[in-house]
Amino acid sequence: MDVVIPRRTRRTHSEAFKQSVISACIEPGVSVAGVALANGLNAKQVRRWMRERGVKPPSCRRSEAVAVSTAAPASFVPVMLSPAVAPVIRLEVQRGAARVNLEWPAEAAGACGAWLREWLA
Known part of the structure; x- marks a missing residue:
């Protein structure tokens, strides 16, 4: 009896495919992990492709947006509540x-x- 052990082969992706995945990741409101799963990839691999091409991951972009939005002073907004109805x-x-x-x-x-x-x- 011969036992055949299948060998894993390394997948290769074209540069056009990588660019299309990266462009999908930089859309607003899209997660890198979601795009990676949709394309059968690991999120770490996609983040590496982004880093190699100088594209900031969404988490970095989001922190910059939060820093700008938190700079505005918070103000009190009164809320009118309806009178409580006795159960x-x-x-x-x-x-x-x-x-x-x-x-x-x-x-x-x-x-x-x-x-x-x-x-x-």
């Missing part, structure tokens, strides 16, 4: 021919339970 327990109970629609304040849930047990007994 209510709503029940519809039918026993025989009698049907009861009930609204009970949630703060008195224990009293609602006691009334309901008494009514159903």
Whole structure:
């Protein structure tokens, strides 16, 4: 019996392919890892291609944008809140021919339970 061990071959990519991957990576809102996965590549390989060609990775570009945006002073923005509505327990109970629609304040849930047990007994 002969055992054949397959040899891994190194993949080579054309310069045009590398440039198209890099140009896809520098689009705003695109992640290098996402582009790499979509093309069957490792993200580290794509970042190396970018570094070799002098293209800044998106993380560096993003930090510059954050530095500019944080330079503006923050100001207080008041928010109008609607008045809080007290929670209510709503029940519809039918026993025989009698049907009861009930609204009970949630703060008195224990009293609602006691009334309901008494009514159903």
